[in-house]
Amino acid sequence: QKEVEQDPGPLSVPEGAIVSLNCTYSNSAFQYFMWYRQYSRKGPELLMYTYSSGNKEDGRFTAQVDKSSKYISLFIRDSQPSDSATYLCAMSSIYNQGGKLIFGQGTELSVKP
């Protein structure tokens, strides 16, 4: 079993839809939780991060962490065609302070105009 599991999709939604992306994990030592966005033939870029449990909002994006369930989510409101990309969750233990990341396999999202 992988330490981080992510539904690979692909996920196709109409423009303006609310998108929910999720990951589960098994390592209770994970304290840093991140979401990266990766456009085709580009490197991943950091979207959001959270430390420990709770919610964080940044514009149309909301990240949620439920440590009791070992489950994290990324919500995208009013999705746009420019949001079409692969979304990777990533996690790190407190010992690495966010440095050594363990990634999910990524969810490919397509937002149709």
Place this chain on the structure above:
Amino acid sequence: EAGVVQSPRYKIIEKKQPVAFWCNPISGHNTLYWYRQNLGQGPELLIRYENEEAVDDSQLPKDRFSAERLKGVDSTLKIQPAELGDSAVYLCASSREGTGLSSGANVLTFGAGSRLTVL
């Protein structure tokens, strides 16, 4: 500010040939990472440097892979000889040391990657 620069962007070689990838991190970033990303998968860490010291190379297949980071700046990742299963995107990332993600420390910035195809 220039980002993480990698070269070559694409490389096609025949199996058993050697190949090398180069990475120039963001200026001032003392930590450098090499990740491998297989098709349809997330990146997996190969090696992590703090300055010129390899502090985590537990996932690097040492029989055929080698890496160096001379003078704690640029880094090279080499594969010799390459195998069919080495076809992947090799990503370099860098971060600066600090205390806490909120200050921007320990946030990884990735390069565009070097896509290797082994025939």
